[in-house]
Structures are given as structure tokens and as C-alpha cells.
Amino acid sequence: MTSAADGSADRCRLYLITPPAFEPTAFAEDLRAALDGGDVACLQLRLKDVDDDAIRRATEVLMPVAQEYGVAFLINDRPDLALEMRADGCHVGQDDTPYSDARAILGPDHIVGVTCHASRHLAMEAAEAGADYVAFGAFFATGTKQAKASADLEILQWWSRIFEVPSVAIGGITVENCQPLVTAGADFLSLVAGVWNYPAGPGAAVRDFNKAIAGAARDAPEEAQGEVTDATCRIS
Numbered sequence: 001m002t003s004a005a006d007g008s009a010d011r012c013r014l015y016l017i018t019p020p021a022f023e024p025t026a027f028a029e030d031l032r033a034a035l036d037g038g039d040v041a042c043l044q045l046r047l048k049d050v051d052d053d054a055i056r057r058a059t060e061v062l063m064p065v066a067q068e069y070g071v072a073f074l075i076n077d078r079p080d081l082a083l084e085m086r087a088d089g090c091h092v093g094q095d096d097t098p099y100s101d102a103r104a105i106l107g108p109d110h111i112v113g114v115t116c117h118a119s120r121h122l123a124m125e126a127a128e129a130g131a132d133y134v135a136f137g138a139f140f141a142t143g144t145k146q147a148k149a150s151a152d153l154e155i156l157q158w159w160s161r162i163f164e165v166p167s168v169a170i171g172g173i174t175v176e177n178c179q180p181l182v183t184a185g186a187d188f189l190s191l192v193a194g195v196w197n198y199p200a201g202p203g204a205a206v207r208d209f210n211k212a213i214a215g216a217a218r219d220a221p222e223e224a225q226g227e228v229t230d231a232t233c234r235i236s
Helices: 024-036 052-068 079-085 099-106 120-129 153-162 179-184 202-219
Strands: 013-017 042-045 072-076 089-092 111-117 133-137 167-170 188-191
Touching: 013 202, 024 052, 024 202, 042 052, 052 072, 052 079, 072 079, 072 111, 079 089, 079 099, 089 099, 099 111, 099 120, 111 120, 120 133, 120 153, 133 153, 133 188, 153 167, 153 179, 179 202, 188 202
Parallel strands: 013 042, 013 188, 042 072, 072 089, 089 111, 111 133, 133 167, 167 188
Antiparallel strands: none
């Protein structure tokens, strides 16, 4: 993955997740509209309770669109399919494939990120093991999935002060509520309904999220602004 052409690798970026259910060809148009809207770092394909062929078909349709825009393509909880389909990597939760197994399958050159809920211990374990990012949340109420933990801004502040491994903020994030996450130190904002259900469309959502991020970064005290790290560049 490469840094964004506009130099945005040194600030918080967008990490999109697909809706819970969709028809790949039709959704590809929504994805293209979103990516036309501005800077996006990553797209995670997240399909639960479907067969492997459904994941393969969605990957075959969506991954070329992501790659056209220089956006990393990850598959949720299926490192085996990520390897088979030549995706950039995978994301695993605490109840999914263990990080060590995912890394063994994908090797050192693929991205593997880990959900850590609101646990400092889980995050430190994942970072020490070599995870490319840790995901904290949920920060806000979300209807996309049942949140297993509620996180607060302090965990982002703590993480960004001490660790170089990037953090992803997840859970109910909208254009209206995202700025405190940015100023707290989140490296990426994980978005589902906030983009795909945005009233003005996904392109406008990406545009408005990036405006909100830029505004938060501009207004943040200098000491609250994170540094670019080698790990951050893995998904930027």
C-alpha cells in the first residue's frame, strides 16, 4: 500500500467496511462513488454466515475497484481466503481465527489487524505479537453489529502516547461525532453505516468525513497529533 497522494498519511484516515449484506455488482457502484469522494486507506470485506464462494465472488468484484484507487483490501476472519484471493490481508476478532494462526497463513508481507474491544491487555498482546493495527470500540451505539464492549476516548489517548502500532476506532462513527476520536489519536476511523447510509450518498460521506478529520487535526494541540510510523504505512 502506498501513502495518499495528498500527503494524508500523517493524519487519521478512513477504513471502510462493507455493509452486512449486499449484491456485489450493484455495491461496486457505491464503492466507486465512495472512493471518488476522497481519501480512503482501506476496505474490509465483512460477510458473515455466507459460503466461501460468496466471499470469493464479492472479492473478485470489489478488490479490483479498491486496487484501482490504491486502497488496501482486507477480508474479515478468513486469512485462508485472503491468501487464496491475493488480498492485502485480513482482520480478525477475538472470537475469530487467532492472530498467530492468521499470521502463519499469510506471512509477514500481509496486513493482519486485530479487534481488541476496550482492552489494553489485548491490544498490547496483539501489538507485541506483530499485529499491523489494533481496533478499539465500540465508541458509539451501532446497529451494524452487537457491540461486545464500550470504549472511551482515554484508551486512544493512552495508546497514541505510548505505542507506534496504529489504532482503528470502531462503532457508530458519523461525520458529526468523529472529531473527538481524531483529536484523541485514532489513526483510522472504521465506517459502515456512516458512509453507506449517508443521506447525501457515499461519495459525499467520504468527502465530509475527510473535511471533519482535517478540521479536527487543524484544531488539535500539537502534542496530540500523532507521528507517522512504519506500521502506519502498512495500511496507508
